[in-house]
Amino acid sequence: MAHAKEPYSFYIWELSLPRATLNKKIKESFPQLRIATEARELIRVCCTEFIHRLSADAKGVCRRQGKKVIFPGHVLGALDSMGFGAYRQDLEAVHQDCKEVAAKRRRKRMRLKNRGIPHEQLVRLQEERFAEALQRLAEQEWALAEEVQQQQHIMRSLGG
CATH class of the missing domain: 1.20.5 (Single alpha-helices involved in coiled-coils or other helix-helix interfaces)
Incomplete structure (x- = not known):
C-alpha cells in the first residue's frame, strides 16, 4: 500500500481494479495453475499500484510538455521512463x-x-415494440393462468 508521503497516496480498497476482471485475466494467463487468494490479492494491489505510478509519470510528462490533457504519447513516454520501453x-x-x-x-x-429517421420517430417505434412485447407477455400470462385454473378444477373434481 502507498505511504502517506507519496504524492499518489490513496486507499487501495477505494481505487483498485475489479477482482472479477483481474481473476479472469489471471485464469487466462495461467490456466494450469491454482493461485492462492492472498497471491491474487497481492497481484491486484501490484497492478493497481503500477497503474497509479504510470498515471503519475504520464501526468509529469504531460506537464513538462506544457499540456493539460494526458494523451497516449504521454503514457508511452512514462512507460519508457519507467523502463518498460x-x-x-x-x-x-x-x-x-x-x-x-x-x-x-x-x-x-x-x-x-x-x-x-428522426430521433423522435425511432423513440416512438421503440415504445411501440415495447408495448407489443408487453401485450404478448400479458397474453401468455393470461393463458397460463387459465391453464392453471383448469388444472386446479380438474384436481378438485378428481379429489372430491
Whole structure:
C-alpha cells in the first residue's frame, strides 16, 4: 500500500481494479495453475499500484510538455521512463486497434443517424415494440393462468 508521503497516496480498497476482471485475466494467463487468494490479492494491489505510478509519470510528462490533457504519447513516454520501453511496439499496435474499433463505432452511429429517421420517430417505434412485447407477455400470462385454473378444477373434481 502507498505511504502517506507519496504524492499518489490513496486507499487501495477505494481505487483498485475489479477482482472479477483481474481473476479472469489471471485464469487466462495461467490456466494450469491454482493461485492462492492472498497471491491474487497481492497481484491486484501490484497492478493497481503500477497503474497509479504510470498515471503519475504520464501526468509529469504531460506537464513538462506544457499540456493539460494526458494523451497516449504521454503514457508511452512514462512507460519508457519507467523502463518498460520494450513493450512500446506492442502497446502502439494495441492503441491502433483501439482507435480502429472506436472509428467503426462512430461510423456505425453515423449510419443510424443518417438513415433519415428522426430521433423522435425511432423513440416512438421503440415504445411501440415495447408495448407489443408487453401485450404478448400479458397474453401468455393470461393463458397460463387459465391453464392453471383448469388444472386446479380438474384436481378438485378428481379429489372430491
